[in-house]
Amino acid sequence: MRAFTHRTTRKFALLGAVTATGLLLAACGTDDPTDGTGHGGTSHGGASASASAPASASADGASAPGAFNDADVMFAQMMIPHHEQALEMAELAEGRAEDPEVKKLVAAIERAQDPEIQKMKAWLKGWGRPVSAGHGSGGEGSHGMAGMMSDQDMKDLAAVKGRAFDRRFAELMIAHHDGAVEMAKDERRNGRNATAKALADDVVRTQSAEVTALREVLDRL
Numbered sequence: 324m325r326a327f328t329h330r331t332t333r334k335f336a337l338l339g340a341v342t343a344t345g346l347l348l349a350a351c352g353t354d355d356p357t358d359g360t361g362h363g364g365t366s367h368g369g370a371s372a373s374a375s376a377p378a379s380a381s382a383d384g385a386s387a388p389g390a391f392n393d394a395d396v397m398f399a400q401m402m403i404p405h406h407e408q409a410l411e412m413a414e415l416a417e418g419r420a421e422d423p424e425v426k427k428l429v430a431a432i433e434r435a436q437d438p439e440i441q442k443m444k445a446w447l448k449g450w451g452r453p454v455s456a457g458h459g460s461g462g463e464g465s466h467g468m469a470g471m472m473s474d475q476d477m478k479d480l481a482a483v484k485g486r487a488f489d490r491r492f493a494e495l496m497i498a499h500h501d502g503a504v505e506m507a508k509d510e511r512r513n514g515r516n517a518t519a520k521a522l523a524d525d526v527v528r529t530q531s532a533e534v535t536a537l538r539e540v541l542d543r544l
Contacts, residue, residue: 387516391514391515395519399519402526403454412499424539469505
């Protein structure tokens with residue numbers, strides 16, 4: 324009787340161990356993360372894979388979700404210092420500009436371009452790319468960007484006031500905006516990210532309209 328009881332106890336212990344092992348294997352099998360295609364969620368690609376990775380959402384909602392490419396990155400990296408210089412030019416209008424239309428355009432530039440700078444910085448952070456691509460806001464570092472003013476251009480603008488400032492500001496900002504429009508059109512042709520391309524559309528539309536207004540200012544000064 325004791326031998327039978329011992330054998331029965333061993334039998335149930337073995338059965339319990341086999342059952343537990345089966346449950347553990349089943350749990351491990353269902354815990355494998357996939358992307359819905361049968362492949363694991365971890366990316367093992369190189370530069371091309373990282374270039375098409377989705378941007379993570381940012382707290383302020385300024386991310387650029389979805390795929391992106393090198394053209395999108397370059398657009399943001401170049402447009403940030405381009406916008407920053409436009410804001411520097413707009414700041415010089417304080418106490419120097421005289422024409423009401425010039426003052427109105429200065430306010431519009433400040434209202435639009437600072438938020439756009441913050442958006443593009445957020446994109447680059449979400450994409451894991453640096454904000455700067457080595458392009459400065461003036462001088463030698465800016466030669467790769469269309470429409471950028473040299474340090475001397477900025478000094479000359481700061482040295483004049485009134486009607487002379489209005490005329491020089493209009494001339495320089497037309498060239499500056501033309502450069503931004505050129506870069507935005509490149510982004511529309513070559514970019515991949517929908518959010519970046521939408522901003523490029525805005526740049527083309529708004530800055531082209533401002534160029535028209537600035538030309539009208541020049542015509543009557």
